[in-house]
Every structure is written in structure tokens, then in C-alpha cells.
Amino acid sequence: MPRRADPQRIARKKDEIAVAAGRLFATNGFERTSVAQVAAAAGTSTASVFYYFSDKAALFRAVFERDLPTAEALVGRYADAEAPVPAILDMLSQLAEDAADPAASGMLVELLRRVDHDPELLAVVMRTAEVIREGLATLIARGIADGDIDAELEPAGTATWLQAVVDATYLNASPGHSPLPELRRTALGYLAPRWKEETKTP
Amino acid sequence: MPRRADPQRIARKKDEIAVAAGRLFATNGFERTSVAQVAAAAGTSTASVFYYFSDKAALFRAVFERDLPTAEALVGRYADAEAPVPAILDMLSQLAEDAADPAASGMLVELLRRVDHDPELLAVVMRTAEVIREGLATLIARGIADGDIDAELEPAGTATWLQAVVDATYLNASPGHSPLPELRRTALGYLAPRWKEETKTP
DNA sequence: GTCTATATTTAGATAGAC
DNA sequence: GTCTATCTAAATATAGAC
Numbered sequence: 001m002p003r004r005a006d007p008q009r010i011a012r013k014k015d016e017i018a019v020a021a022g023r024l025f026a027t028n029g030f031e032r033t034s035v036a037q038v039a040a041a042a043g044t045s046t047a048s049v050f051y052y053f054s055d056k057a058a059l060f061r062a063v064f065e066r067d068l069p070t071a072e073a074l075v076g077r078y079a080d081a082e083a084p085v086p087a088i089l090d091m092l093s094q095l096a097e098d099a100a101d102p103a104a105s106g107m108l109v110e111l112l113r114r115v116d117h118d119p120e121l122l123a124v125v126m127r128t129a130e131v132i133r134e135g136l137a138t139l140i141a142r143g144i145a146d147g148d149i150d151a152e153l154e155p156a157g158t159a160t161w162l163q164a165v166v167d168a169t170y171l172n173a174s175p176g177h178s179p180l181p182e183l184r185r186t187a188l189g190y191l192a193p194r195w196k197e198e199t200k201t202p
Numbered sequence: 203m204p205r206r207a208d209p210q211r212i213a214r215k216k217d218e219i220a221v222a223a224g225r226l227f228a229t230n231g232f233e234r235t236s237v238a239q240v241a242a243a244a245g246t247s248t249a250s251v252f253y254y255f256s257d258k259a260a261l262f263r264a265v266f267e268r269d270l271p272t273a274e275a276l277v278g279r280y281a282d283a284e285a286p287v288p289a290i291l292d293m294l295s296q297l298a299e300d301a302a303d304p305a306a307s308g309m310l311v312e313l314l315r316r317v318d319h320d321p322e323l324l325a326v327v328m329r330t331a332e333v334i335r336e337g338l339a340t341l342i343a344r345g346i347a348d349g350d351i352d353a354e355l356e357p358a359g360t361a362t363w364l365q366a367v368v369d370a371t372y373l374n375a376s377p378g379h380s381p382l383p384e385l386r387r388t389a390l391g392y393l394a395p396r397w398k399e400e401t402k403t404p
Numbered sequence: 405g406t407c408t409a410t411a412t413t414t415a416g417a418t419a420g421a422c
Numbered sequence: 423g424t425c426t427a428t429c430t431a432a433a434t435a436t437a438g439a440c
Binding site for chain 1: 230231233308311312314315318319362367369370371373374384387388391392393394
């Protein structure tokens with residue numbers, strides 16, 4: 001089918017394979033998805049898949065390599081926000097946006113599993129997570145300076161925890177139920193400066 | 203090695219196999235763990251493993267079947283607590299207790315993955331989760347009645363969300379760092395009755 | 405009940421023609 | 423670059439002796 005070495009077309013094909021793979025990995029899992037299935041879904045052969053990707057693990061990584069630019073754009077969008085707390089809430093909401101989609105939920109779980117066994121994959125996702133963490137931490141520090149966020153909190157650690165809460169949002173996913181209210185209330189309650197006593201001591 | 207049909211001994215052996223399996227599944231994952239590895243770790247043969255468990259999936263389920271009694275005991279322990287909010291915090295802390303252990307974290311991820319593909323496993327863990335959810339929901343309702351928890355909250359949904367936050371604790375796990383402070387602060391901030399305005403509107 | 409040995413199946417990866 | 427055909431390895435599950 002190649003008319004010539006058309007770089008546009010081959011890049012598109014590589015992408016199509018990655019997308020098909022992502023869908024299957026998300027629903028069936030990494031090990032339970034065969035390369036043959038991916039090839040069929042992409043309308044090609046296993047040999048072609050291996051022509052574009054060195055091995056099955058690389059195919060999985062490809063799904064996440066597209067996330068870095070998205071994360072950078074997101075962070076950039078809120079970097080100069082006047083009010084840090086609403087900016088944080090909006091960033092978290094964006095991050096949790098796909099949580100209702102069961103495929104996204106499945107893919108997160110799959111990622112968490114594979115990341116322990118694939119150092120290259122770890123590097124890919126760490127870079128993305130790091131971008132988001134720094135974006136959040138910066139906003140948190142500004143919120144503290146403004147007095148809108150509890151000064152007891154440590155920005156980097158707090159950012160990490162908020163990312164974990166976003167992940168929880170995916171785990172808690174159920175179709176037809178938006179997790180955003182819980183997420184926003186959780187973040188607000190966590191960040192808010194504390195009053196005299198937390199509760200009567202137990 | 204059998205002196206007779208000693209029911210004590212065979213029950214213990216079944217248990218030992220399940221424990222060995224749990225360790226391996228947690229660190230290496232379900233598919234990447236062979237029954238041969240489990241057998242070796244338990245000091246026996248694959249045939250013996252299949253004598254005790256109908257198949258590999260049953261072996262995985264066995265790991266979680268032991269959780270139900272534990273959950274029931276936990277709920278029972280706090281059912282009659284005088285102060286609901288501290289009781290909730292303590293329950294959550296207990297649930298998050300293993301979060302520092304990387305094996306527990308790995309096992310949670312593995313569970314989330316398998317539960318989509320094994321209805322019997324789903325039934326097992328749903329029963330356990332349901333017990334905890336009801337225990338929490340009851341305490342939340344009492345806290346609302348006492349005025350210590352925001353009356354806007356719906357007990358069952360709130361309980362579910364708190365369980366998700368506990369899961370977040372496992373995802374956020376890193377050795378040497380206890381997740382309990384974040385967890386407690388999150389729960390407290392989430393449950394607390396709200397003041398006049400949450401924040402200046404964005 | 406426990407083992408050794410093996411049947412069976414499946415999937416990742418490659419060879420080599422076109 | 424793309425295919426068909428296949429090699430190779432591994433793992434679940436079972437057979438059957440002890």
C-alpha cells in the first residue's frame with residue numbers, strides 16, 4: 001500500500017496503532033491483550049506493529065507519551081492566575097475530567113501496575129507528573145502567601161497528595177456520577193486555614 | 203508426608219499457599235506470577251497447588267477472602283463509639299494502616315485490575331467493602347445528628363468517597379512516610395460543617 | 405495428598421517474500 | 423513497509439504413579 005515513503009502517512013499509522021492499543025489495554029489489560037488483537041483493531045498485521053514499536057512494552061508507553069504536552073499546556077494555563085485557590089480547584093477538575101470514562105479508569109490502574117516493571121515507562125510518567133506537581137506547588141505557595149491556604153502546609157507534599165486524590169477520583173468512578181463535587185470539597189477542606197481547635201480531643 | 207488425613211495440617215497448608223501467592227502477586231502481578239513460582243515459594247509442587255485451588259483465579263481470590271472477618275471486627279469495634287468523628291478518623295487510619303507497605307499497595311492495584319475480569323472476585327470484595335461502607339455511613343449519620351458533620355452530606359455517598367480517599371493513601375505510598383496525617387486532615391476538612399462562604403466566588 | 409512428567413495452548417517476536 | 427508463515431518459550435492444567 002505504500003505510494004512512497006510518505007512520512008505523514010506513516011506517522012498517522014503509528015498513531016492509529018497506539019490509539020487502538022490504548023483502547024484494548026484499558027478494557028482488557030496489558031497481558032490479556034495480544035499484539036494480534038491490536039493489529040486486528042488497527043487493521044494491520046502483528047509484523048507491522050513490531051515494525052513500528054520495538055516490543056509490546058514500547059507500545060504501551062506510546063499511549064502515555066502524548067500526555068506530557070497536555071500537562072504542560074494545563075499548567076501554563078493557570079500559571080499566572082490571580083486567585084490561586086480557584087486556579088487549583090480548576091486544575092484538579094481538569095485532571096479529573098476523564099474520570100467518568102471507564103476506559104480512563106482502567107488505563108490508570110493498568111499504568112500503576114506496569115510502572116513498577118518498566119523503568120522507561122516510569123520515566124515517561126514521572127516527567128508528566130512532575131510538571132503537574134510543580135504547577136500545583138507554585139500555586140499552593142502563592143495561596144499561602146495570600147493567606148488563603150494554611151501556612152502549616154508544605155507545598156510540594158501537598159501537591160503530591162492532591163494528585164493522589166485525583167487518582168482516587170478515577171478509582172471511585174461510576175458511570176453517570178461526576179466526581180467533581182467531592183473533589184472540590186476535599187481540596188477546599190484540605191487547604192483551608194484551620195480554626196482554633198480541630199475538634200474536641202478524642 | 204501425610205501422617206493421616208489431618209484436617210488441621212491441610213488447612214494450614216492451604217493457607218500457606220495463599221499467603222505465598224499473595225506476596226508474589228503483590229510484587230510481580232497476577233499474570234507475571236506463575237503457579238510454579240507460588241508452588242516453589244510454598245515449598246510444594248504445582249499439582250499440589252491445583253489440588254487445593256481449582257484454578258489460578260481461585261488462588262487469587264483466596265487472598266481476599268480473609269478480609270471479610272477483619273472488616274467486620276473493625277466495624278464492630280467502633281459501632282458504639284460515643285464520638286462519631288474521632289471514631290471515623292480511627293477507622294480510616296486502621297484501613298490505611300498497611301499503606302506504607304509497598305506489597306499492600308501493589309496488591310490493591312492488582313485487585314482493581316482483576317476485579318473487572320472475575321465476577322466471583324468482585325462478589326468477594328464487594329461484600330467486604332459493603333460492610334465497611336455501612337459502618338462508616340452509620341457513624342456519619344450520627345455525626346450529622348450531633349452537629350459535628352455537615353448536614354449537607356449524604357452518609358452513604360460520603361462513606362464511599364472516604365473509602366476512595368483511603369485507596370488514594372495506598373497509591374501515594376512511599377516507604378518511610380506515613381499517610382495518616384494527610385488522611386486525617388482530608389477527612390476532617392471534608393466532613394466539617396461549612397462556614398458562611400466557601401471562598402470568594404471565582 | 406503429593407509428586408514427576410507432560411499435554412495443550414497461546415502469544416511474543418522474527419524470517420523472508422513481495 | 424507490509425504481509426504470511428512460523429519459531430520458540432512459557433505457563434496452565436492434568437495424568438497417573440506412589
